[in-house]
Amino acid sequence: MTIIPARLIYTLFSLGVFMRAVVVDAPGGPEAARVREVDSPTPALGEVLIRVAACGMCGHDQADRMGLTKAPLPGILGHEIAGTVVALGDCVRHVTVGDRVAVKQFSYCGRCRDCFAGRDVDCAFRAFTYGGYAELVAVPEVAVLPVPEHVALTDAAVAACALGSCVQALDGIARLRSGETVVVTGAGGGLGLHGLQAAKARGATVIAVTSSAAKTGVLTAADHVVVADGDWWPQILELTNGRGAEVVLDNVGHPAVFRQAFRGLARRGRYVFTGQVSDAPIRVHPAFLFEKEAVITGSASTTMASFAEAMALIANGQVTPVTTHYSLEDAATAFVDLDARRVGGRIVLVPETS
CATH class of the missing domain: 3.90.180.10 (Medium-chain alcohol dehydrogenases, catalytic domain)
Incomplete structure (x- = not known):
């Protein structure tokens, strides 16, 4: 039986039991992305809970929505995540509540031969990130990267992918x-x-x-x-x-x-x-x-080293992210525009939570 620390119970209670999220119940067109209230996630061992400030929308999300991948449906899509840490699971060592972070497309073990060699894309324990189209998301600590204070979270969201x-x-x-x-x-x-x-x-x-x-x-x-x-x-x-x-x-x-x-x-x-x-x-x-x-x-994805380099390019002004913002409630419209290739740059969903 998992015992949740009292401090975490208090934090989760203050955040609320429910949250808004974009849920895809079954494969389909843009209309398959529906906003509703769902249970707020709880950070498990080694995970951090993030209040989402922005989540990018990309071609992988399209494929997930259409059922062309192994995305767990019904579920909450979204992997280009940036936000603020609001709670910690047990055994989190390098992240604290209040940290501004961005999330990589996948987590990895950090301990195998491939991870030690900097090839975390080849990790046998690699797991794709989901859940960013929501007000809150729980992700493994290993998948997050600090965001410099002067970098907007809507920009940081596109750094990894x-x-x-x-x-x-x-x-x-x-x-x-x-x-x-x-x-x-x-x-x-x-x-x-x-x-x-x-x-x-x-x-x-x-x-x-x-x-x-x-x-x-x-x-x-x-x-x-x-x-x-x-x-x-x-x-x-x-x-x-x-x-x-x-x-x-x-x-x-x-x-x-x-x-x-x-x-x-x-x-x-x-x-x-x-x-x-x-x-x-x-x-x-x-x-x-x-x-x-x-x-x-x-080239299939992003190593943690490339993620860090991408964040540095944004931080030093060599790359200026090009984004167009939609609210969670407009996720279906965002998918319509993405499917039609109407938007230059990256679509970013912004929950606009208080």
Whole structure:
């Protein structure tokens, strides 16, 4: 039997027994996301309870909502979380009540060989984070990172996923070097806008590719903007004096985009997939790889080191998060806009609790 300390019982009583949350009972469209009152969570062993100030909404949440993943439904989605710690479970050592924190997409054991090597994405005990679309959420202490006082929590919410995924792809996978050229596809989206800035912070020349001419105005971090209309790969070659880009950060993962972007890749270039908007498979002739001696790979998530680096980029002003805010009650509308790709940057749900 678990014994809850008296101080924790008092804290939870002061917070309230119930909270508002966006619950998805069964897979479906945006209307599947409904706001209602549910039981407030209690932090278990090694967990911290966070009053959510902001939670980003990304493509993974779309897949969860539609039943394309192993998300536990019915349940509360949301993994791009930032807020203030309001209670502690037993054995929490490095976090205190009142700390401003952001949360990584997944927790890990911190004790296995992969974790010790900095490869926490490979931890056998890795567990995805859920529950951010709510006023309160309980998460393992190992998954949280302090937020500097001058960083807004709505900005910190996107550090792990929208920005950290790009930092991991550029640093950990592509091994980007200063002076190289990076092509970023889906440049107007949540990953794209932050990937542009991350690449620029690494000293790269950045070419933004967008299918929406209406979004070109927000691509201010790019050195060049290419609107994906017709054959656009020749523009990549022209902008690189025929050489091609050393790195492609593909946030779209669509065959039509791949065909064009791969032709704009330099010899011995690195092509990194970070997203997929279609279930259509990507096909490539081995001869094309022989000719370019290219590397085609993917980047699945964010290590804690990349999370910390992403937070530092925000804190020192090298990356300015691009977010659009919706209330919890407007979660279904936010999903409609996300599905339609109407929003540049990242959608962030703000519970607006007192």
